[in-house]
Amino acid sequence: MVTILLVGFMMINFADKAVLGLAAGPMMRELGMTASQYGAASSAFYAMFGVSAVVVGFIANSYSNRRIILIMVLVWGLAQVPIIFFASVVSVFMSRVVLGAAEGPANPIAVNSAQKWFPDDQRNLPTSLVNLGAALGVVTLAPILSLLIEAHGWRSAFVAVALLGLVWAVLWSAFGRDAPGVRPGQVPGSEGSVALDSHITRAAPPTGDRWISGIDRVPYRNIFFSGTGLSVLIAGFAVYWSIALLVSWIPLYLSGPMALDPAAAGALVVLPWVCGAVAIPAQGAVSDRLLQRGVSSRGARAGVSSGCILTAAVAIAGLTLVSATGVKLALLAIGFSVATVQISVGMTLIAEITPLRQRPAVLATTTAVTGVSGVVAPALAGRFVDAYGAGNATGYHVVFLLTAVLFLAGAVCLAVFARPVRDAARLARLGRAEHAAEPVD
Structure with a gap:
């Protein structure tokens, strides 16, 4: 269940990345964005991507990965709100900075959460499935988002990915779990712990x-x-x-x-x-x-x-x-x-x-x-x-x-x-x- 949910998590992760490119044409025309401004907004996604990946990765050494993942997906949804309701060149730029910062740690934390449920000789497949989420996101969500944009306007795609994140957060709250074993911050082998590996x-x-x-x-x-x-x-x-x-x-x-x-x-x-x-x-x-x-x-x-x-x-x-x-x-x-x-x-x-x-x-x-x-x-x-x-x-x-x-x-x-x-x-x-x-x- 956890692995399946994390595959969905990575599919939404892709949709959040790709939605700007899919909506670029009509959005640029409506907001009067130049190609340079659009390029800057696209690059803004990576402004804090690596930094946040490292920072949150170290935090995840000592805190529940389940809670960190839940916070990340909620921030993804909130990052779409300025574009939906207050669309401008500045709001698009700032939204992508926040989104990139929240998505930087997504893949490594998701992989770590899945891997901890399996012994080492059985980790390759669940790790692959979690990483498969990006490819599945391209194949399944890109056509759907494109149809939404064509039928209901470019903002509808941002609404869709925000709602997808919210639905996933509810499912994760209900069924997501940290793997049994060593609690965050606890030394393996100490009293009250179970050596997971x-x-x-x-x-x-x-x-x-x-x-x-x-x-x-x-x-x-x-x-x-x-x-x-x-x-x-x-x-x-x-x-x-x-x-x-x-x-x-x-x-x-x-x-x-x-x-x-x-x-x-x-x-x-x-x-x-x-x-x-x-x-x-x-x-x-x-x-x-x-x-x-x-x-x-x-x-x-x-x-x-x-x-x-x-x-x-x-x-x-x-x-x-x-x-x-x-x-x-x-x-x-x-x-x-x-x-x-x-x-x-x-x-x-x-x-x-x-x-x-x-x-x-x-x-x-x-x-x-x-x-x-x-x-x-x-x-x-x-x-x-x-x-x-x-x-x-x-x-x-x-x-x-x-x-x-x-x-x-x-x-x-x-x-x-x-x-x-x-x-x-x-x-x-x-x-x-x-x-x-x-x-x-």
Whole structure:
């Protein structure tokens, strides 16, 4: 029930992000917004995104994730109110700043809440399902919101997402729960606590979580600068880069250099999201099955994800070499979808080497760092497109080749440096040594 609710949570999360773009045309005409003003409002969403992700992530180390999630979704709804009733250029800008700040921690906190209900060898699928919410949001909610805008005006879309958030908040209040086990702020193994991950210390599967289980804390720098931590950050940066391009520039690529009519471009832009909706849960199921059959976490998680990212790199590079429309669409769908499995894999890998109490902060910081590429990629792509002309494919192809290079770097880093069992064992020894060195009252 919790996992299903969190999938819905991420679907609404996408709708809140996308509604501005879907309503942009009529809204800009009514409010007299220039393209520069609209661009500034769109960028405003990311102004506090990473900062809030880190801050709330650390707060979530000590407070109920259930309550934090409820507060976030209520703020999402309230952030739409100024646009609905007091629409202006300024209110749109401020609304997006508040919305971005409230949505920055959403994915890592939701993933952490789901993961805590499952032993380590069963976390891949629920993590994938939660991350699947964004793709499901594209496929299901974008057409509905577009129809609402066409039939009832652009404000109706903002009303709809606000009401969706309110309905979800009621369901979460009734059925949402924090996982049983260690209470927020309580040290595993202390009196009155239940070591949530203690059952993972059995001989199988061979994952790092069985080493880190029961450790109170380790220095954050040691987590992020481990081989596993660095590979997750590098691969995640590449994947978020591609997602930012998919949202901002692929529709223009379809209607520009590929010369598809707007209706066809609007329909075909969903293709990568549909492929992602298949790839993400498939990876989770495959990785869980491999773990349960005794394959190491390095192979079942990092290896599977590395293969997916490498496939995406080849597809995106191939996209610059072919001319047939059907082949281009197929390569585009593969290149901008299969690598997204790393979002789920990265969160599972980083959780595997992180003590239970520190996971919310670590997951949130990972999202903040990898999400930086979402700020850089669209702007850099715009410079290349401007340099060669909006109707010329060359600028787009330069960006695609750069994306393929980033994918290749991410795939290699995962394959070579992601060693969660080794890193978790080393971090556990470090955590025990630091605990032993603490003075006793």
